[in-house]
Amino acid sequence: MNQxxxxxxxxxxxxxNMRAPLASAMRRPPRVIAVTGGKGGVGKSCxxxxxxxxxxxxGRDTLLLxxxxxxANVDVLLGLQPKCNIANLLAGDCGIxxxxxxxxxxxxxxxxxxxxxxxxxxxxxxxxxxxxxxDDYPQPPEFLIVDTAAGISSSVSMFAAAADDVLVxxxxxxxxxxxxxxxxxxxxxxxxxxxxxxxxxxxYNASHGRQLFEKLERVATRFLDVTLEFTGVVPHDEQLRRxxxxxxxxxxxxxxxxxxxxxxxxxxxxxxxxxxxDAHGRIGFFAEHRMVRGEQVA
Numbered sequence: 194m195n196q197x198x199x200x201x202x203x204x205x206x207x208x209x210n211m212r213a214p215l216a217s218a219m220r221r222p223p224r225v226i227a228v229t230g231g232k233g234g235v236g237k238s239c240x241x242x243x244x245x246x247x248x249x250x251x252g253r254d255t256l257l258l259x260x261x262x263x264x265a266n267v268d269v270l271l272g273l274q275p276k277c278n279i280a281n282l283l284a285g286d287c288g289i290x291x292x293x294x295x296x297x298x299x300x301x302x303x304x305x306x307x308x309x310x311x312x313x314x315x316x317x318x319x320x321x322x323x324x325x326x327x328d329d330y331p332q333p334p335e336f337l338i339v340d341t342a343a344g345i346s347s348s349v350s351m352f353a354a355a356a357d358d359v360l361v362x363x364x365x366x367x368x369x370x371x372x373x374x375x376x377x378x379x380x381x382x383x384x385x386x387x388x389x390x391x392x393x394x395x396x397y398n399a400s401h402g403r404q405l406f407e408k409l410e411r412v413a414t415r416f417l418d419v420t421l422e423f424t425g426v427v428p429h430d431e432q433l434r435r436x437x438x439x440x441x442x443x444x445x446x447x448x449x450x451x452x453x454x455x456x457x458x459x460x461x462x463x464x465x466x467x468x469x470x471d472a473h474g475r476i477g478f479f480a481e482h483r484m485v486r487g488e489q490v491a
Contacts, residue, residue, distance in 0.1 A: 226356060244459055444456050
């Protein structure tokens with residue numbers, strides 16, 4: 194049995210285990226994962242898309258929120274054609290159910306807006322309105338993947354601070370590591386986020402990815418009161434580039450490719466991550482699921 198067959202077998206077992214019926218009243222609130230990266234061009238959206246697809250392929254009810262409110266591209270990466278977006282939601286032209294699109298393998302997608310400057314300059318109350326809109330979503334998913342904008346804007350801070358897990362995507366470029374550190378510093382000092390997960394993207398092998406992580410960890414833990422956890426690597430893979438051009442996730446287009454196998458491993462890891470000790474969600478849908486857990490919400 195080769196690596197691809199072995200991993201597919203594990204994924205099938207995981208999927209079978211997840212099929213046990215749960216009464217809707219007893220269903221756990223969603224695990225919210227904010228995928229971010231500081232610098233643009235590190236493959237953040239590709240990670241978010243393929244993580245969401247891999248979780249859906251494993252049987253997890255997953256919702257992917259494009260939170261890059263000014264330069265949205267999740268719908269483009271998945272070949273979707275939204276009829277309305279978050280701008281329409283804020284204008285009162287549609288509800289959260291009208292926004293949700295069906296992607297491959299049952300993945301649900303909430304598209305954002307592209308090319309509208311006012312969406313980048315939203316107030317805190319408007320960000321809160323976006324998050325509160327999820328209160329009207331009829332069936333909470335098991336996972337909510339939030340693809341944040343690049344950089345350290347208020348939107349990134351808002352969505353990251355409302356998540357259970359902050360997944361930082363980094364690649365082996367000086368600017369990527371510098372910007373990832375800057376992002377971690379802002380989230381730690383201004384939002385109280387203390388725990389971060391890091392995935393090394395576009396690396397040659399696991400050793401290369403581990404070295405990249407250790408560079409970031411040394412600086413972050415020396416100067417900041419934070420904990421970084423290495424969650425794995427996504428290797429350089431021409432199949433991933435081809436999947437992007439086809440507007441498909443690589444886990445869907447080439448499920449046996451090196452990058453697809455890496456995303457499936459990441460999905461299996463995410464399904465077993467410990468509860469975050471940060472409990473930094475604050476409002477709406479995010480705060481509600483913390484109250485269900487018995488956590489105090491400011």
